Amino acid sequence: MTLTTDPPGLDEETSSSDDPRPRPPRTAEWLTPAGLGGGISKGLRGLFGTHAGTLDRIAIVVSAMLVVVAIFGPLLAPYDPYLAVPSDALLPPGAAHWMGTDDAGRDVLSRLLAGAGMTLLAAIAVVALSTLVGVVVACAAVLSPRGVDATIMRICDMFMALPSMVLALGIAAALGPSLGSVVLAMVIAMWPGTTRLVRGILRVSMNSAYVESARVNGIRRIPTLVRHVLPNSMDSVYVQASMEISGAVVLMAGLAFLGVGAPPPSADWGAMVAQGREYITTAWWVTTFPGLAITIAAIAFGLLGDALRVRLDPSLRRKR
Amino acid sequence: MATYIAKRLGLALLSVWGIITIVFFMTKLIPGDAARVAAGRTATAEQIAQARERLGLDLPVVEQYLVFLGRALRGDLGQSASTHQSVVSDLSATVPTTLQLVVVTMILTVIIAVPLGAVSAALRDRAPDVSARILFVLAGGVPVFWLAILFQWGFASTLGWLPISGANSFGMAPPPVTGFTLVDSLLAGSPPMFADSLSHLILPALALSAPFMSTIARNVRSNMIGALDSDYVSFAVSKGAGPYRVVLHHGLRSTMGSTLTLLGMQFGWMMGAALLVESVFALPGIGTYLNQAVLNQDTFAVLGCVLVIGVVFTVASLIVDVVQIWTDPRVRESHLTGARA
């Protein structure tokens, strides 16, 4: 479950395919999880009205910048992010160190740049992987006989019965402290949600008129799914994925904060917040800047997801 | 109605079984030798073998699973390697603290976010709405642990308005009866203890609630807008209803159904995020316990926590479902007319 978007459960496929539990009334918005909570910027979007395009552009630009920083971060860093310089410990932000230094004398800005990769790219990787798994499993479920489909959904339910943070924490702990284990843990925590969602989308499409006419014309189900339904549904999948990035960033930071993930002296933003914690009263910058970075990333990707959603869903397109 | 509850109960039990199974497989993921870890670092080969036998690790996997299942159902989750006490007893001391935090947070969220969303909808696109919506966006993206640290620094450390950490000030802890400090202090008949417990909960609850307030407020706002634009509100206005009646009597009633559902779903997330906040404020809840267990590589404790949290969440979801059926007539209707395929 993601922080900034609603859990992928407020549409008709929440906890079981045949769940008698009724859904709250759907709004006209197509992607109900985002619709009900509104995505981060639904409110902002209406707010800006004709300037909604500006908001989208800001979101895209900031997100792109973040990705660039994530990839090239270490190269851009003015100082070595990992080299301890005890004599420079806890310097306040100034000309030499724009964001000050931490308790080991390392430049905070450099560490932020270095850690961007770990936090952001890892989060993107997690989402990409879990989406991939989700799509594959969802396709399998849709094409399988009822019993298999139901079983797969039950398995998803079981995983979703555990809050994702807890599940990820448990798995990551069991696997040992490393970036890989965190990524794996998060993928395991997130795939059921994606699966449910994709399956819901696919099911609706598979039951629609154009698929029926294809079948009547003798086209078999698997090719139909792969060549027609799937590409049509990918838009919604992309939107959901981009929104999940926001949540994944925060989740990963949270896990890092708790000490799970790449071991110190990792520059993972969550870990940085944890490291700087004890100095908050004397050196606020050590913990504040990483936290700010996480916040900005979460908001930017969330707005990005929202921008995508509006662009890709024609029914939501409003006049600019 | 009864059949529905029975069905949901069945589903819930299935979920619990599923959780137990998942957790079991997680124990098998641990690299290295669990027996060795249990026996301790300085153990001899004999002691390790004994540990293996004691833990039942020499049995085939299926048998291990059944043993695990049996133990779990009987309430035996093994022993914590760090506290050397049964995991269950550790947890029974810590679970109430976390639950209390989550419940207080939820109440806080509802009290603040629902009116905020409603007012935002009623004053659509005017200044208060606009600023509220910006606030929602910001609150939605902030990581709770960072917010917790900032609150701790700002309100507790710098301004000194509220306590920095812990569940109670020194000497103010009520005798533990239920484990919920608020309840216990009431049971002990001590208002100062109650006030003290409460004051220790305010900052953690506020920090924890931020992203949830954002979600709930946005949800209330969008539902309320839907209600305000509806025909039945027009009809009510044509009967002479004023804005207060429209928003409070018609609007809120309409939106509460889906808001409740949303709250119920957020419960699980909140429990997860509570771990982070507990860690910052040093509250003796599952979060702190779990965090310690993770750092000490105390696997039984970790997995016991996961299990318990999962069960708690399942129970909470069940309760939310039943409450929703009970309160929202639309929902009652659709399931009673056999929405089950």
Place this chain on the structure above:
Amino acid sequence: MTDVPVLKITDLTVRVPAATRTDSGRGDLTLVDRVSLTIARGERVALVGESGSGKSMTAKAVLRLDPTVELSGSVRVAGQEVVGAPERRLRQLRGSTVSMVFQDPMTALNPVLTIGDQVAEPLVIRGVGRRTARRQAVEMLDRLGVPSAATRLGAYPHEFSGGMRQRVVMAAALIAGPQLLIADEPTTALDVRVQEQVLDLLEEQSRELGLAVLLITHDLAIVAGLAHRVAVMRHGRIVEDRPVDDLFRSPEHPYTRGLLASIPSVDADPDVRLQTVEDVMRADAAASVAPALLSDTLLEEARP
């Protein structure tokens, strides 16, 4: 007092200001153009026209239900001016002096509130005690033919059929004893059998209670048995306003003639093409019937 008409609309114009338009047009959009209409006590007047003719906007203007449009001219309800009146005064009028019945009874009722609650609402708003309000609600529902009204006060809208729901809506509209009831397409969402029941009900209540009715509809056929007078609207203007029999027997305006002629008849020759309103108007223009009544635009449109 009794001579004051229940409703007196004079030169009412309803406009959507340019700034708030959501479509692609420019400038102010005039929905209702200098409309005048008078309804006396107990009189039943039908306001007829196609979709978009402005009839619903006129009706809503009486209660000022739509806050987004600009009103100019005069609308007097039982002598009290509505245009420009403060909201509080309007709230007093709504429900007790004038009330409205909407087109779709399902959406007009709040699904999470009981029908008892919604029927008694006009009374409760005015401070009537709960028990009294309940009693009156039961009485009203009984009058309107809702079976076992007393026991069903706690029921929810979805438990009722369409026709019953419309009765519930009417009960709510009539409970505070209004002088004028505005019925906006009250039968459009219902099937034919039920339509007749509702119309009969409307007529009966009007007679018994001395209630004036403004019936908004696009269906001329249902007007005949119910209305005393008929006003025909087109493009925001009233083109004809006559007693019902006169209108049906000898319509003056080409548009009215078109409307009447286009009503399919059971007895008509099946081989003759059904006439559209435009067909008839064109024929009239060609025959130069009542050229004085044809505005330039009408003449333009009517040209083949």
